[in-house]
Amino acid sequence: MATTIQTQLKLRPSGDRRADQRGDGAPANKMTARGVAVFYGAKQALKGIDLDIPENRVLALIGPSGCGKSTFLRCLNRMNDTIDGCRVEGRIALDGEDVYGKTIDAVQLRARVGMVFQKPNPFPKSIYDNIAYGPRIHGLASGRDELDEVVQTSLKRAGLWAEVKDRLREPGTSLSGGQQQRLCIARAIAVSPEVILMDEPCSALDPIATAHIEELIDELRANYTIVIVTHNMQQAARVSQRTAFFHLGEMVECDDTEDIFTNPRDERTQGYITGRYG
Amino acid sequence: MTDLVEHEARPAPPPAPPASLKSRHRSEAFARRLRAxxxxxxxxxxxxxxxxxxAALMLVLLLGSIVSKGYSAFWEARIRLEVTLDPAxxxxxxxxxxxxxxxxxxxxQVTDRAGKRTLNDLLSSGAPYELEAMVVKDPAIVGTTRTLWVRADDEIDQLLKGHYRRxxxxxxxxxxxxxxxAADALLASAALAQGFNTTLFTAGDSREPEQAGVGGAIVGSLLTLLVTMALSVPVGVAAAVYLEEFAPKTRWTDLIEVNINNLAAVPSIIFGLLGLAVFLGFFGMPRSAPLVGGLVMALMTLPVIIIASRVALKAVPPSIREAALGIGASPLQTVLHHVLPLAMPGILTGTIIGMAxxxxxxxxxxxIGMVAFIVDVPHGLTDSATVLPVQIYMWADSPERAFTERTSAAILILLGFLILMNGLAVILRKMFERRW
Incomplete structure (x- = not known):
C-alpha cells in the first residue's frame, strides 16, 4: 500500500528532512484559518476549515478535484474578492491580523502574500519588466540601479538568471513553459512577500521543468512560507513538510507529510493516497 | 481496508460492439454515403x-462606375493668354x-458684340479673381506681359472631355x-489644354462647377470628426472599462447594457432630431457648425465604441488580471497597466470603424443645418460648414453636367479618406498587437 510514495520519501535527496520537521520544534504559525466557509452564490464550497500554516515550511494541499483546495488557497490572499457572488466566512489571520478585517487592504495583503498560478501567466512585456512591475508599483526600489538589483536577485533566486541574463529585453512570453513559470515565481518574489501561494504550479509543465520548480520550492522555503496545491501526491511528498487533505469542502486531515503518507488517520485520506479514488 | 463510498465503485466495462457494426465501414452503403x-x-x-x-463583382461594378465617371474631374481645361498687366x-x-x-x-477676326460675348463665355467667371490673387501675391508683375494659363468655363471643360456630342x-x-x-480654334493653336484640377481640393462650394471644390467640405468633415473623437473616445472607453471591469453585475447594469445595444441600432436621423432639439433649440448653439455636428456624431458613435471596447476588454485573458492582482496591483493599476494596453488594438479598431x-x-x-450652400472654407468649430457626404448629396442634385463628374470625384475622395482610416486601423492594430 502506497509503496511508491514511501519509496519516494526515502529517496528524497535532501537529507535534512527529519531535522526540519522535528529537530527545531514546532515552527510558529505564519497564517491561521479558523472556521473558514466559502459560498459561491448559494453553493457552499468550503465547510469550516481550521488550518495552521507554519512559517518557513511548505504546506501541501491535496485532494480530489473540486474539493476546495484552490478555493482555500485563494482565500489566503483574497483573490476570491474578484469573483462575483463569492462570500467568505470565518477568520483568516496573517501574523495574527485578520486578512478580511478593516486594518488590512487587499492590495497590501497581496503584496505580502504572493501567488503563482496553475498556468504560467507572464505579462506580455519584457522579462525585465515582468519582474520590475511589482517593485515599481509598490515603490520598493528607488532608482534604476536598485531596480536592476531587485530584478537580478529575484531571477537568481528563481534559478532563471543564468538562462535569461542576456535577453532581459525579450518578451516574457518567448520563454518555454517551465521558464515562464519560474519567471512568474521570480515576479512573485520580487515584491518580497512573506507567503507564496502556488496553485498547481507544475500541472502545465513537463517532468524536467517540474523537477526544476520542485528544487526551487525547496530552496525558497528558507526565506518564505509556501502553500502549494497539487494533484500530484509524489510532488506533495517530495516538496512539503506538512500536508493537508481536503475532501468535499472539508479539511479531513493535516499532519506532517511523512505521517500523512505512511500513517494516515482518516480512511478517506488513506483511500486517496493509495489511489483508490480521486 | 474498508470500501469507501458506494458510488465510487468502478462500473462494469460496456460490452464490445458486435463484429457486424465494424464491417459496415467497408460496406457499399458506407462508400455511397461517403461519396455523398x-x-x-x-x-x-x-x-x-x-x-x-x-460580392467582388458588385464591388468592381460600383467602383468602376464611380471611377469611370469621376476620374475626369481631376483635370480641368485652361486657356493660354498673353496678359499685359496694364497698371491703369x-x-x-x-x-x-x-x-x-x-x-x-x-x-x-471677331469684332462684333455677339462674337465677343461668345469669347467672354469661354473664360471662367472666376478667372479675374485668380489674376487678382496673382497680382496681390507678387505686385512686381504689374506692367509686364505674362503668359498665363487661365481657367476655362465648365462648358469648354466638358467639351474637351467629350461630354458634349459634336x-x-x-x-x-x-x-x-x-x-x-472658338474652342477648336484655341485647341488648334495649342492655347487650350487640360491640367491637374487643384481647385477641386482647395475651394469651397460654388454655383460655377469649375470653381467648386470639396476643400470646404473636407475641412468641415475633419473639424466635425475632431469634435466627435475628442468626445466619444474618452467617454466611450471609460464607460466600457467601468462596465466591464468595475461595475457589479446587477439589474441596473443589465438595463444599461441593453439600452446601449439599442442605442447602437437607433436610426441616425433620430440623433439629428435630438441635436436639433437639444443643442440648437435648448442650448442655442450655432447652426451648421462642426461643433454641433460633432456633438451629434459623438452621441451616435458612443454606443459603437462602448460595445467594441467591451468586446476587446472581454477578450483579454483573465490570467493577466490575476497575475497583476496577485502581485498586489490595485484594480485600477491592473486595468491601466495591463488590461487596457492589451485591449487597445480592439478598441482602436472599433473606434476607427465608428469614426469612419x-x-x-x-x-x-x-x-442641424449642415446641408447649407457654403462657399468659404471653415476656420473654426463654430463657422458654418458642410461635410463630404452632404457635399456629394448637394452636387448630385445640381443640373450642370460638370457637377455629375464632380459628384463622382467627391465620392472617390470620400472613399479615399475611408480607406485611409481603415488602413490606419490596420497599422495601429499591428503596432499595438502583443501576443500572450
Missing part, C-alpha cells in the same frame, strides 16, 4: 466561392478687361456652334 458527403462539401465550397465572386486697369481692379483683351487678341445639332447639344468653333461611419453619415447633419 464529399459531394455536399464540394457543393458548399462552390456556393461559397460563388458568393465571394458575386490694375489700379481700377478691372482684371476682367485685362483677360478679355488678351483673349480678343487671339481672335482678331454630331448633334446645336439646339440639342446645349452648347452653341460658335463656342465649339461618422465620416460617411449625412442624415443627422441635415437636421
Amino acid at each position: 458527403r464529399h459531394a455536399a462539401e464540394r457543393r458548399f465550397r462552390l456556393a461559397g466561392a460563388a458568393a465571394v465572386g458575386l 486697369e490694375v489700379a481700377d481692379r478691372n482684371y476682367n478687361a485685362l483677360l478679355r483683351r488678351a483673349l480678343y487678341a487671339q481672335f482678331p 454630331d448633334l445639332p446645336e439646339a440639342e447639344r446645349g452648347l452653341s456652334d460658335a463656342k465649339v468653333a 461611419r461618422a465620416l460617411g453619415e449625412t442624415a443627422p447633419l441635415l437636421m
